Amino acid sequence: MLITEEQLKHIAPRMPADLVKEVVAHINLICPDFGMNKDILHEFLANVLHESIEFTAMAENMNYSAKRIHEVWPGRFPTVESAIPFANNPRGLANKVYGGRMGNEQPNDGFDFRGGGPIQLTGRSMYSAFARFMLSQFEMRRTAQEWAELIRKDLKWGMYSACWFFSVAKDLNQLAIDDQMKTIIKRINGGFNGESDRNRYYELCKKWIPIA
Numbered sequence: 001m002l003i004t005e006e007q008l009k010h011i012a013p014r015m016p017a018d019l020v021k022e023v024v025a026h027i028n029l030i031c032p033d034f035g036m037n038k039d040i041l042h043e044f045l046a047n048v049l050h051e052s053i054e055f056t057a058m059a060e061n062m063n064y065s066a067k068r069i070h071e072v073w074p075g076r077f078p079t080v081e082s083a084i085p086f087a088n089n090p091r092g093l094a095n096k097v098y099g100g101r102m103g104n105e106q107p108n109d110g111f112d113f114r115g116g117g118p119i120q121l122t123g124r125s126m127y128s129a130f131a132r133f134m135l136s137q138f139e140m141r142r143t144a145q146e147w148a149e150l151i152r153k154d155l156k157w158g159m160y161s162a163c164w165f166f167s168v169a170k171d172l173n174q175l176a177i178d179d180q181m182k183t184i185i186k187r188i189n190g191g192f193n194g195e196s197d198r199n200r201y202y203e204l205c206k207k208w209i210p211i212a
Contacts, residue, residue: 015056034168095109126169
């Protein structure tokens with residue numbers, strides 16, 4: 001067993017009891033299939049807790065005000081006025097900021113393949129790679145779009161996607177064993193957004209999930 005309900009309650013005390021139970025069950029069932037031990041779990045869980053707001057946000061929120069759009073994507077929206085057409089318009093915003101990249105080719109790919117699951121897979125290419133993995137390893141045949149919809153709704157499959165992203169797509173298990181948290185954050189995020197919050201969870205994971 002990698003983690004108990006009591007341990008997760010200490011790490012994420014705001015998490016509802018029923019969600020704690022579900023998360024712990026999925027971690028103990030799925031994470032070992034991706035080579036995770038307790039040492040690796042520290043880095044994995046710390047980043048996933050941050051990305052998913054303690055497993056409560058399984059789909060990327062694209063519903064922003066014009067001001068916030070300008071703050072998040074200043075290169076694409078150099079003024080607040082330029083962001084006004086996309087304010088409170090999740091589909092339009094996702095298609096604008098994600099369209100034409102990350103394998104997104106069709107008009108609605110940006111929205112259809114927006115961030116999903118506890119670690120926020122993003123882009124047609126990423127979901128397609130996950131679909132190929134699930135077919136090859138678990139003989140589960142679904143399209144990339146079917147997976148995108150499923151992992152936003154079902155925590156079990158969301159956990160599979162997060163484990164795959166961490167252990168396979170980003171190959172972070174050895175970095176976790178080597179305690180390279182800063183490098184792991186950069187590989188997951190592309191930068192260091194939320195670093196202090198990720199590190200806060202990391203220290204709690206190390207405290208409450210002893211390796212020995």
